[in-house]
Amino acid sequence: MKVLHVCSFYRPLGGAEKLLFNVLDLLEQNGVENVIVAPELGSNGPTGLRKEYFVEFLEFPFSRSALYATLFRNWGLMKVLRDILKLERPDVIHLHNQQNPFVYLACLLSGVPMVRNVHDPRLYCPTNWRLLPDKSLCPHAFGRACLSNGCVKPTLPDTRQLLMTIFNRRLSFMNTTLIIESQESYAMALQNGYRAEQLCLIPNCTPLLPLQKEMEAKARHGNTGQNTLLFVGRASYEKGLHFLLNALPKVRNDFKLFILTAGDYYQQQIAPLVQKLGLASRVEVRFDTNYQETATFYSAADVVIVPSIWFETFCLIGIEAYSHLTPVVATRTGGIKDWCVDGETGFLVDIFDEDALARRIDDLLDDPSMRKEFGMNGYRRVQELYTDKIYFQRLHALYEKAAHNGKSHSYRLPGLARRAV
Amino acid sequence: MLKVKLARLPEASVQRILILRTARMPQIQWTLEQLHAQYPSAGYAVLGTQLQNNVLFDGMRKFEVQSTWLKPAGLRKFERDIRNQHFDLVVMVLNGDGATGYEDVSRIMKKIPAQLKLVSGYSRRWYLWNHSAFSSGSFPRRWFCTVLEYLLFPFVHAYMFAKSSKPAYMPSGQERRAPGYER
Numbered sequence: 164m165k166v167l168h169v170c171s172f173y174r175p176l177g178g179a180e181k182l183l184f185n186v187l188d189l190l191e192q193n194g195v196e197n198v199i200v201a202p203e204l205g206s207n208g209p210t211g212l213r214k215e216y217f218v219e220f221l222e223f224p225f226s227r228s229a230l231y232a233t234l235f236r237n238w239g240l241m242k243v244l245r246d247i248l249k250l251e252r253p254d255v256i257h258l259h260n261q262q263n264p265f266v267y268l269a270c271l272l273s274g275v276p277m278v279r280n281v282h283d284p285r286l287y288c289p290t291n292w293r294l295l296p297d298k299s300l301c302p303h304a305f306g307r308a309c310l311s312n313g314c315v316k317p318t319l320p321d322t323r324q325l326l327m328t329i330f331n332r333r334l335s336f337m338n339t340t341l342i343i344e345s346q347e348s349y350a351m352a353l354q355n356g357y358r359a360e361q362l363c364l365i366p367n368c369t370p371l372l373p374l375q376k377e378m379e380a381k382a383r384h385g386n387t388g389q390n391t392l393l394f395v396g397r398a399s400y401e402k403g404l405h406f407l408l409n410a411l412p413k414v415r416n417d418f419k420l421f422i423l424t425a426g427d428y429y430q431q432q433i434a435p436l437v438q439k440l441g442l443a444s445r446v447e448v449r450f451d452t453n454y455q456e457t458a459t460f461y462s463a464a465d466v467v468i469v470p471s472i473w474f475e476t477f478c479l480i481g482i483e484a485y486s487h488l489t490p491v492v493a494t495r496t497g498g499i500k501d502w503c504v505d506g507e508t509g510f511l512v513d514i515f516d517e518d519a520l521a522r523r524i525d526d527l528l529d530d531p532s533m534r535k536e537f538g539m540n541g542y543r544r545v546q547e548l549y550t551d552k553i554y555f556q557r558l559h560a561l562y563e564k565a566a567h568n569g570k571s572h573s574y575r576l577p578g579l580a581r582r583a584v
Numbered sequence: 585m586l587k588v589k590l591a592r593l594p595e596a597s598v599q600r601i602l603i604l605r606t607a608r609m610p611q612i613q614w615t616l617e618q619l620h621a622q623y624p625s626a627g628y629a630v631l632g633t634q635l636q637n638n639v640l641f642d643g644m645r646k647f648e649v650q651s652t653w654l655k656p657a658g659l660r661k662f663e664r665d666i667r668n669q670h671f672d673l674v675v676m677v678l679n680g681d682g683a684t685g686y687e688d689v690s691r692i693m694k695k696i697p698a699q700l701k702l703v704s705g706y707s708r709r710w711y712l713w714n715h716s717a718f719s720s721g722s723f724p725r726r727w728f729c730t731v732l733e734y735l736l737f738p739f740v741h742a743y744m745f746a747k748s749s750k751p752a753y754m755p756s757g758q759e760r761r762a763p764g765y766e767r
């Protein structure tokens with residue numbers, strides 16, 4: 164079987180990219196041929212591991228571009244994609260973290276069945292994160308509430324973005340199976356008009372080392388002589404660092420918080436807040452740590468904190484922490500509720516409840532035996548539900564089904580499918 | 585496309601440099617290091633968004649734009665001031681090596697007088713700036729599309745207004761309002 168992967172980022176970046184590289188390795192180990200289409204960026208270099216095509220761009224800045232530039236440049240991109248598809252003739256196209264409707268259209272015109280990862284609500288939310296202007300969670304489906312709540316303003320850039328969201332959303336109903344990562348994400352897809360038969364729930368996975376090895380690593384790295392808290396991820400608002408930092412002064416125990424992050428957000432938004440809250444001596448930030456270093460931090464941490472304040476579609480951080488025997492305190496939102504069992508593998512707190520977050524951190528810091536028990540429970544949960552072996556079986560079954568049924572689905576696009584390569 | 589690639593930064597008498605902050609920090613940092621090495625005595629200024637709380641811009645004259653993106657309208661407030669500075673070199677920094685999405689920034693480059701205008705690409709490359717690399721199409725075509733865009737917009741909003749946002753979805757424990765953290 165040959166799968167063509169279209170991805171906007173083809174380098175270690177966030178959880179979605181980590182999953183992508185895990186999946187590519189898994190597929191290749193099991194005899195699936197992968198072909199990559201990624202943007203031509205300095206950081207998206209060829210790996211030499213598989214066939215790779217680099218095109219000028221995949222994500223297009225629609226809100227900043229006039230209609231002419233949008234049409235002209237994306238028309239060129241569609242022609243390039245058409246040629247690649249004609250040459251490669253994949254059985255399935257897999258779209259990863261890809262939001263350009265013209266890319267979608269080029270893939271649809273090929274008639275090849277598609278599967279698409281849904282890592283966030285961008286298919287049906289013009290703000291990307293399903294947050295209202297005051298940054299509370301949005302309960303509404305895609306529609307007039309986007310206007311009445313002020314998420315889309317009657318300005319040129321907002322309307323351009325909205326137009327592309329409508330276009331992208333319409334296309335996503337055609338000849339595509341959506342890979343949904345969590346039950347809440349599934350419910351929100353149904354709320355937004357997707358049919359159950361188009362959705363496939365495949366939770367994310369993480370590689371898992373044998374328990375003995377993980378216990379040794381935990382013993383080796385875990386004796387830091389201080390209470391170590393860990394946050395991993397973007398420092399952007401929806402990931403909840405503001406919430407966590409505002410809760411930290413309420414924590415009774417002494418602690419050191421390590422923040423592993425990347426990008427400009429930290430310097431611009433978080434560093435001033437750390438100073439303001441008087442946490443400078445208790446917070447240490449590391450930028451652009453690689454996956455290996457991050458694994459060491461997971462082993463060394465006493466508690467991993469996932470304070471997200473949006474509908475997390477899954478959040479890989481949690482199961483990564485569990486795979487290193489570390490318990491998690493997380494917010495009760497989105498896919499987090501699937502992997503975090505309150506009182507068994509960690510604690511769940513309501514979003515923006517600073518007192519509860521501080522209390523639960525203290526509960527775990529006070530009781531080393533509880534941390535150990537929760538960490539072990541977490542490891543077992545990953546072993547049962549989130550290993551790469553389980554993921555591969557589900558994904559491969561989906562590819563087989565899509566490749567088998569895909570052609571019969573093209574009746575939904577009679578005019579377009581006839582022009583298939 | 586950007587055609588004139590430079591092997592290294594030009595040797596010229598450069599005393600005043602203006603950077604357009606239009607890429608992520610690692611790229612800006614690399615650009616500044618290159619410029620410092622080539623023009624050690626030059627003074628720097630920066631134009632763009634989110635310039636505060638950033639050590640990279642310490643000691644520079646800051647022209648901070650408050651809107652989300654750097655656009656020609658954002659330049660208006662500083663235009664006279666920038667002209668009076670008589671910059672020798674203006675640099676725009678890209679997030680990729682393609683020109684896609686930088687048309688507005690290129691318009692700003694066009695408006696700022698300087699003897700040398702350069703582009704710093706993502707994969708550690710320097711190019712000579714030219715506006716045609718960033719804009720495409722003849723004037724009538726662009727004009728036609730712009731008119732079409734304005735005509736289309738009421739229909740986009742009408743479509744959204746006609747579309748119901750029901751049913752609502754909000755599990756318990758997630759309905760708390762945001763407390764208004766500083767952003």
